[in-house]
Amino acid sequence: MIQFNANKPQKIIITPGEPSGVGPDIVIMTVQKKWPIDLIICADSNLLLDRAKTLNLPLTLVPYYINNTTLPFKPGKISILDMSLSQPVIPGQLNVANNNYIINTLNRAATGCINGEFSALVTGPINKSILNKGGISFSGHTEFLAKISKTNTSPVMMLSNNKLNVALVTTHIPIALVSQFITQQTIHNTITTLVQGLQKYFNISNPTIYVCGLNPHSGESGYIGSEEITTIIPALNNLRKTNMNCNIIGPFPADTIFQTQYLRYANVILAMYHDQGLPVLKFSGFGKSVNITFGLPFIRTSVDHGSALKLAGLGIANNNSMTLAIKTAINMIKNAYNYAKNTL
Ligand SMILES: NC(=O)c1ccc[n+]([C@@H]2O[C@H](COP(=O)([O-])OP(=O)(O)OC[C@H]3O[C@@H](n4cnc5c(N)ncnc54)[C@H](O)[C@@H]3O)[C@@H](O)[C@H]2O)c1
Numbered sequence: 001m002i003q004f005n006a007n008k009p010q011k012i013i014i015t016p017g018e019p020s021g022v023g024p025d026i027v028i029m030t031v032q033k034k035w036p037i038d039l040i041i042c043a044d045s046n047l048l049l050d051r052a053k054t055l056n057l058p059l060t061l062v063p064y065y066i067n068n069t070t071l072p073f074k075p076g077k078i079s080i081l082d083m084s085l086s087q088p089v090i091p092g093q094l095n096v097a098n099n100n101y102i103i104n105t106l107n108r109a110a111t112g113c114i115n116g117e118f119s120a121l122v123t124g125p126i127n128k129s130i131l132n133k134g135g136i137s138f139s140g141h142t143e144f145l146a147k148i149s150k151t152n153t154s155p156v157m158m159l160s161n162n163k164l165n166v167a168l169v170t171t172h173i174p175i176a177l178v179s180q181f182i183t184q185q186t187i188h189n190t191i192t193t194l195v196q197g198l199q200k201y202f203n204i205s206n207p208t209i210y211v212c213g214l215n216p217h218s219g220e221s222g223y224i225g226s227e228e229i230t231t232i233i234p235a236l237n238n239l240r241k242t243n244m245n246c247n248i249i250g251p252f253p254a255d256t257i258f259q260t261q262y263l264r265y266a267n268v269i270l271a272m273y274h275d276q277g278l279p280v281l282k283f284s285g286f287g288k289s290v291n292i293t294f295g296l297p298f299i300r301t302s303v304d305h306g307s308a309l310k311l312a313g314l315g316i317a318n319n320n321s322m323t324l325a326i327k328t329a330i331n332m333i334k335n336a337y338n339y340a341k342n343t344l
Pocket residue numbers: 017022026123124125126127128129141287291302303304305306307308309310311316317318319
């Protein structure tokens with residue numbers, strides 16, 4: 001057990017995500033080893049037991065109660081906060097009927113984080129299209145969790161691996177809307193939330209952020225797009241005038257910013273939109289990266305991959321990203337505790 005708060009056992013709640021995808025597989029694989037913290041899975045117990053049987057992995061589910069104590073370790077023995085599916089799951093086959101189940105697991109887990117029952121939320125992958133097809137407007141966990149936790153400013157998505165950290169100004173919006181979503185205010189909010197997140201959860205007191213431009217060659221002095229001149233440069237200049245402890249460098253052309261000469265100094269590269277930054281991050285370590293949300297009232301990490309329907313139930317999905325998501329959440333809990341102690 002982690003030693004940083006002897007009065008309160010730390011618990012991480014895990015939502016496996018889309019039930020017909022690889023989420024249940026990677027969670028079952030990940031609880032075969034001993035963890036230095038209590039893990040609780042928020043899911044349908046029959047789904048997990050069926051999937052474990054298919055994967056030929058041991059699984060013992062112990063009902064979760066708010067005051068239950070740490071379980072003695074045995075591979076596959078884990079606490080379950082049981083939530084019922086509407087219909088049985090066939091691995092690889094999405095079913096709109098189970099949309100409410102997915103949302104219920106997220107709501108229950110997030111509420112538990114907001115009220116202090118859990119120290120962090122780790123999410124498995126969700127298929128955004130099946131939720132929308134069933135009439136639930138869902139562009140991503142990041143936005144969904146921000147909405148239900150009623151955060152004032154937009155949350156910030158950062159993906160991280162052992163080579164690179166990439167954060168985004170805009171997340172899941174159509175490319176046609178990106179330019180209008182990049183305002184001085186959104187850049188200001190993103191960098192402020194990012195800096196606070198790095199200080200509190202990653203123990204980086206004076207983070208250095210390298211910022212991408214939006215247009216090719218960062219707008220080529222206004223000849224290939226004007227957002228750098230009208231919006232990005234003024235926003236960065238205003239941020240430099242604040243008393244926030246950070247170094248803000250850029251904007252740089254996105255096609256040349258991902259070089260060792262910059263990366264060696266950058267704590268984070270800030271991209272203007274999803275597919276400006278994440279392809280580079282995923283090329284550098286797909287399956288070995290973690291997705292972190294800053295700006296929520298609780299810690300949330302996730303895998304770097306999607307629901308991978310074709311792999312569900314086959315025993316060939318890779319669980320490295322889920323393992324990293326849990327390890328990162330544990331480190332974030334420790335760092336937040338030390339940060340709070342030091343800022344008292
Ligand atoms: N954290 C999340 O909730 C999350 C993250 C990314 C994508 N998604 C969603 O997932 C759905 C499917 O997206 P996609 O097909 O673009 O991406 P995907 O990550 O599901 O699949 C991309 C490729 O990576 C492989 N892959 C994915 N996870 C793997 C694993 N654990 N082990 C081995 N190989 C793996 C797949 O087989 C596929 O070839 C979409 O609805 C997308 O929005 C969710």
